[in-house]
Amino acid sequence: MGSWAEFFQHLMNGLTLGGIYALIALGYTMVYGILKFINFAHGDILMMGSYIGLFVYNAIRGELLGFWTIIAFFLSMLVGMMFSAILGMAIEKIAYKPLRKATRLAPLLSAIGVSFILSNLAAWMWGTKSKKLEYPFDNSPIHLGDIAVTPHQIMILVVVVVMMVALKLFIDRSRLGKAMRATSLDQDTAKLMGIKVDRIIAITFAIGSALAATAGFLIALEIKVYPSMGTMTGLKAFVAAVVGGIGNISGAMVGGILLGLIETFGVALLGIPYALRDTIAFIILIIILLVKPEGLLGKAEKEKV
Amino acid sequence: MSELLSIDHISVSYGNIQALRDVSIHVREGEIVCLIGANGAGKSTLLKAIVGLEPLVSGSIAYKGEVIARNDHAFGSHNPLLRFFKNPKHAAQDTRSLRTDEIASRGIALVPEGRRVFADLTVEENLDMGAFLIDDDAFIAKKKKEMYEFFPILGMRRKQKTRSLSGGEQQMMAIARALMSAPKLLLLDEPGLGLAPLIIQDIFEKIEIINKEDNVTVFLVEQNARMALRTSDEGHVMENGRIVLSDTSEQLLENEKVKAAYLGE
Numbered sequence: 212m213g214s215w216a217e218f219f220q221h222l223m224n225g226l227t228l229g230g231i232y233a234l235i236a237l238g239y240t241m242v243y244g245i246l247k248f249i250n251f252a253h254g255d256i257l258m259m260g261s262y263i264g265l266f267v268y269n270a271i272r273g274e275l276l277g278f279w280t281i282i283a284f285f286l287s288m289l290v291g292m293m294f295s296a297i298l299g300m301a302i303e304k305i306a307y308k309p310l311r312k313a314t315r316l317a318p319l320l321s322a323i324g325v326s327f328i329l330s331n332l333a334a335w336m337w338g339t340k341s342k343k344l345e346y347p348f349d350n351s352p353i354h355l356g357d358i359a360v361t362p363h364q365i366m367i368l369v370v371v372v373v374m375m376v377a378l379k380l381f382i383d384r385s386r387l388g389k390a391m392r393a394t395s396l397d398q399d400t401a402k403l404m405g406i407k408v409d410r411i412i413a414i415t416f417a418i419g420s421a422l423a424a425t426a427g428f429l430i431a432l433e434i435k436v437y438p439s440m441g442t443m444t445g446l447k448a449f450v451a452a453v454v455g456g457i458g459n460i461s462g463a464m465v466g467g468i469l470l471g472l473i474e475t476f477g478v479a480l481l482g483i484p485y486a487l488r489d490t491i492a493f494i495i496l497i498i499i500l501l502v503k504p505e506g507l508l509g510k511a512e513k514e515k516v
Numbered sequence: 517m518s519e520l521l522s523i524d525h526i527s528v529s530y531g532n533i534q535a536l537r538d539v540s541i542h543v544r545e546g547e548i549v550c551l552i553g554a555n556g557a558g559k560s561t562l563l564k565a566i567v568g569l570e571p572l573v574s575g576s577i578a579y580k581g582e583v584i585a586r587n588d589h590a591f592g593s594h595n596p597l598l599r600f601f602k603n604p605k606h607a608a609q610d611t612r613s614l615r616t617d618e619i620a621s622r623g624i625a626l627v628p629e630g631r632r633v634f635a636d637l638t639v640e641e642n643l644d645m646g647a648f649l650i651d652d653d654a655f656i657a658k659k660k661k662e663m664y665e666f667f668p669i670l671g672m673r674r675k676q677k678t679r680s681l682s683g684g685e686q687q688m689m690a691i692a693r694a695l696m697s698a699p700k701l702l703l704l705d706e707p708g709l710g711l712a713p714l715i716i717q718d719i720f721e722k723i724e725i726i727n728k729e730d731n732v733t734v735f736l737v738e739q740n741a742r743m744a745l746r747t748s749d750e751g752h753v754m755e756n757g758r759i760v761l762s763d764t765s766e767q768l769l770e771n772e773k774v775k776a777a778y779l780g781e
């Protein structure tokens with residue numbers, strides 16, 4: 212590593228990547244917190260939302276200029292988020308809810324099935340060739356001294372911070388947020404309070420799916436949109452959620468950011484070949500599981516009697 | 517006094533184990549009714565059946581004349597296909613069992629066995645959850661204030677995570693949480709379990725106050741038979757999932773069988 216400038220450069224890259232992981236990890240962790248179940252279709256929900264956002268953007272963008280393209284971009288993102296939210300709720304109702312009382316393996320297999328169905332459906336409807344999402348602005352780097360930051364990175368950071376703060380406030384302060392925490396602590400007792408647990412579960416899927424769509428749409432600018440775009444990113448975000456302590460919301464945020472930083476600095480500083488970048492996540496997963504199975508912020512789970 | 521809760525000939529099973537057999541209990545408005553029985557008799561199962569956490573195999577439970585639980589399976593309504601093809605005229609007539617949240621909204625609150633506080637939530641947040649069904653913020657604030665006066669220790673601990681509370685404090689917290697929704701019927705599952713005698717006494721005094729001053733009907737389940745019978749108007753004795761004895765609590769305290777089996781005399 213040469214200089215401070217280089218360090219900040221990697222820091223910026225790591226934070227943006229990590230922010231994306233964190234947004235996706237939140238969906239895994241929130242669902243796990245309530246249902247003790249990993250939604251393996253989460254990455255495909257991200258992909259579907261990204262496609263819808265892309266189509267909307269291409270349709271409304273037209274000859275818009277400057278500021279208005281940015282407005283169009285965020286509007287399209289919002290539509291993608293809403294689509295994913297509805298999709299997430301529908302999947303839960305159709306493919307997971309009927310299996311809630313079955314063995315733990317059943318909904319897991321159902322999720323893997325849904326994942327295949329969604330990615331095949333996307334490939335069949337829209338082809339396997341990636342579709343480019345145009346930047347809504349000139350993405351040439353802005354030079355701050357020796358550091359080069361792209362407007363894309365700044366947008367990612369702003370969106371990630373806004374989403375995380377909003378989510379944290381919602382979970383900590385609002386009536387519904389408290390009900391979500393209560394439900395994840397003890398479903399039966401939550402029902403005794405008059406909380407409609409099924410509705411809380413649906414809302415959890417909606418929020419997690421919308422956050423995933425946001426992340427998907429943001430990275431689509433760089434990686435484009437294609438049927439398996441959510442697979443690897445989703446898997447790594449899942450690792451981030453486990454590293455942070457699955458079921459713990461702050462843990463997902465910390466785990467995501469940490470994973471992004473480690474990947475970036477791993478390649479930059481330790482000279483890990485770029486081709487092995489994806490491997491880092493899984494090596495970290497194995498180490499964390501060996502040393503601290505409950506994750507960084509997770510609590511050791513006591514078996515309920 | 518009018519009848520508030522009618523439990524009629526209910527049975528509940530866990531797989532092959534029949535936990536309740538043909539149980540009938542009637543609770544009139546304003547009373548304190550207790551159910552005593554040894555560990556494993558089926559007391560908690562009965563309370564879970566009332567609040568819709570365990571399905572009935574047979575019989576029915578009505579609250580203020582409305583059926584809140586019954587055997588849904590007998591009508592084929594558990595099967596979506598049968599439900600789909602059923603004559604809509606009939607479908608409109610038969611009522612299903614209510615969900616637990618719906619039963620709570622009718623005015624029934626349960627303080628569950630082992631307290632079941634939301635350990636990672638603060639005392640205040642727990643009380644907020646107790647008032648989840650209430651939309652009126654002013655009413656919630658008034659209720660909280662009442663609870664902090666009634667259980668001063670909770671007021672002092674309002675910002676603390678509930679897991680840091682002692683057993684007795686958690687029990688008071690669980691009772692206060694149940695009272696937040698201003699229920700008409702309060703179900704208590706062994707409120708004295710694992711607590712020191714002085715604290716148990718305090719809790720039972722509070723239960724009497726809740727009953728007398730707030731006019732809340734109380735259905736109390738206890739292993740501590742003496743305390744329960746002294747506090748209640750009527751009592752039922754459960755053995756192996758059956759009601760074997762029902763009488764006024766005064767009479768039960770004098771009953772030779774009860775004395776021998778439950779009062780250690």
Ligand SMILES: Nc1ncnc2c1ncn2[C@@H]1O[C@H](COP(=O)(O)OP(=O)(O)O)[C@@H](O)[C@H]1O
Nearest residue numbers: 530533535553554555556557558559560561562
């Ligand atoms: N979830 C369950 N699964 C299987 N059996 C149960 C379950 N809960 C209770 N039982 C059994 O049902 C019977 C009644 O239990 P319970 O209602 O908890 O009794 P009590 O509250 O009087 O101690 C016991 O034999 C108990 O082992």
Ligand SMILES: [Mg+2]
Nearest residue numbers: 559560561629
């Ligand atoms: Mg019990």
